[in-house]
Every structure is written in structure tokens, then in C-alpha cells.
Amino acid sequence: GAVVSQHPSRVICKSGTSVKIECRSLDFQATTMFWYRQFPKQSLMLMATSNEGSKATYEQGVEKDKFLINHASLTLSTLTVTSAHPEDSSFYICSAVGSGGTDTQYFGPGTRLTVL
Amino acid sequence: GENVEQHPSTLSVQEGDSAVIKCTYSDSASNYFPWYKQELGKGPQLIIDIRSNVGEKKDQRIAVTLNKTAKHFSLHITETQPEDSAVYFCAASRGNQFYFGTGTSLTVIP
Numbered sequence: 159g160a161v162v163s164q165h166p167s168r169v170i171c172k173s174g175t176s177v178k179i180e181c182r183s184l185d186f187q188a189t190t191m192f193w194y195r196q197f198p199k200q201s202l203m204l205m206a207t208s209n210e211g212s213k214a215t216y217e218q219g220v221e222k223d224k225f226l227i228n229h230a231s232l233t234l235s236t237l238t239v240t241s242a243h244p245e246d247s248s249f250y251i252c253s254a255v256g257s258g259g260t261d262t263q264y265f266g267p268g269t270r271l272t273v274l
Numbered sequence: 275g276e277n278v279e280q281h282p283s284t285l286s287v288q289e290g291d292s293a294v295i296k297c298t299y300s301d302s303a304s305n306y307f308p309w310y311k312q313e314l315g316k317g318p319q320l321i322i323d324i325r326s327n328v329g330e331k332k333d334q335r336i337a338v339t340l341n342k343t344a345k346h347f348s349l350h351i352t353e354t355q356p357e358d359s360a361v362y363f364c365a366a367s368r369g370n371q372f373y374f375g376t377g378t379s380l381t382v383i384p
């Protein structure tokens with residue numbers, strides 16, 4: 159149980175294009191999902207917290223117009239990197255917290271984004 | 275806010291030996307302490323967790339201890355195996371607020 163998937167697992171795009179990453183909770187309903195960014199050999203950096211049906215809460219320094227987050231259902235959240243640039247290249251990981259009162263975060267497998 | 279420190283940053287042990295990773299936290303209101311294992315190119319996987327009303331928890335070769343007074347908690351891996359090699363992250367949380375440590379890269383030498 160508690161499986162979180164991400165799609166795609168890796169994506170390469172040209173500078174200036176937009177990329178959408180999907181995060182799904184496969185066997186539980188997630189009232190809250192988190193999006194993290196991870197640089198090589200570093201810890202997880204929280205970008206934003208999204209609650210189903212409401213606007214995401216972004217961490218300080220994260221551009222909400224650049225990193226669009228939508229949490230349209232209890233099993234799906236999407237992160238869209240708009241007008242991507244090489245400095246946006248990174249490993250993006252989502253996590254989900256179940257709706258049953260637990261606070262345990264379950265992570266997806268991550269998406270490797272490379273912007274050329 | 276919460277501040278989580280994790281030590282050591284790298285750890286090498288011989289296969290079969292034990293490994294211990296330690297974390298400290300600053301916010302006494304934190305009440306949930308998970309440990310995650312992250313293999314190269316993958317997302318973190320929850321391996322064990324402990325809540326503030328418990329002092330120790332064990333799951334086969336993995337154990338976690340929590341000292342609320344001193345605000346530190348530790349991960350213990352016994353009889354290490356090469357497949358235990360990975361980066362391990364601790365976290366301290368209260369509700370949906372999670373604070374991660376900086377990670378420990380564990381290498382188990384066959």
C-alpha cells in the first residue's frame with residue numbers, strides 16, 4: 159500500500175518550453191501533496207504544498223508563476239514548469255499524505271528534468 | 275522554525291557491521307520522526323518511523339531510538355549488507371510541516 163507514482167520519470171526539453179509532471183497516489187486518497195526539488199548530493203528542498211481543491215502554498219523564493227501546481231483530485235497533483243531554462247534542470251519529487259489522519263509522507267520515484 | 279541536523283554526512287562500514295546515524299531537532303513540538311532511504315536516481319522510501327510517545331522501535335535489522343528530552347533520534351542498522359548502501363534522510367515533523375536532515379551517504383563494503 160501507499161504507492162505514489164510520477165510521470166514522466168525523465169524528460170528532456172528545449173529552453174523556453176513548458177513541462178508537466180504528474181504525481182498520483184495509486185492506492186490511497188491524498189488530501190495533501192508536496193513538491194520537492196533535489197540537487198545532486200543534497201537534501202530535499204520543499205517547493206510547495208498543495209491541498210486538493212485549493213491553491214498551493216509556495217515556499218519563500220519559489221516563483222508560483224513559473225512552477226504551476228494543480229491538485230485537481232484526491233489522487234492527482236501536477237507540477238508545470240513554465241518557460242523552462244537550463245537552471246531549472248533538476249530532480250523533482252512529489253510526496254503525498256493520506257486522508258485518514260496519518261501524517262506519513264510517501265514519496266514518488268522522482269522526475270529527472272533536463273533543459274537544453 | 276524547526277532545524278534538523280544529521281550526522282555523519284558520509285559513513286562507510288564493513289559488511290556485517292552496524293551503522294548508526296544521528297539527528298537532532300530544535301522544536302520540542304515536533305512529534306513524528308521518519309527515516310527515509312534514497313537510492314541513486316530514485317525517490318526516498320520510508321523505512322521506519324517513530325512518534326514522540328515512543329522511545330524505541332525496531333523492524334528486523336533496523337531500529338530507531340528517540341530521546342525527547344535531548345531532542346535527538348538515531349537510526350541503527352545491524353548486520354549491514356551491500357544493498358543497504360544508499361543515502362538516508364531523517365525528518366522531524368509536526369502535522370504537515372516536515373523538516374529534513376541533510377542526508378547521510380552510507381556505503382557498505384563487501
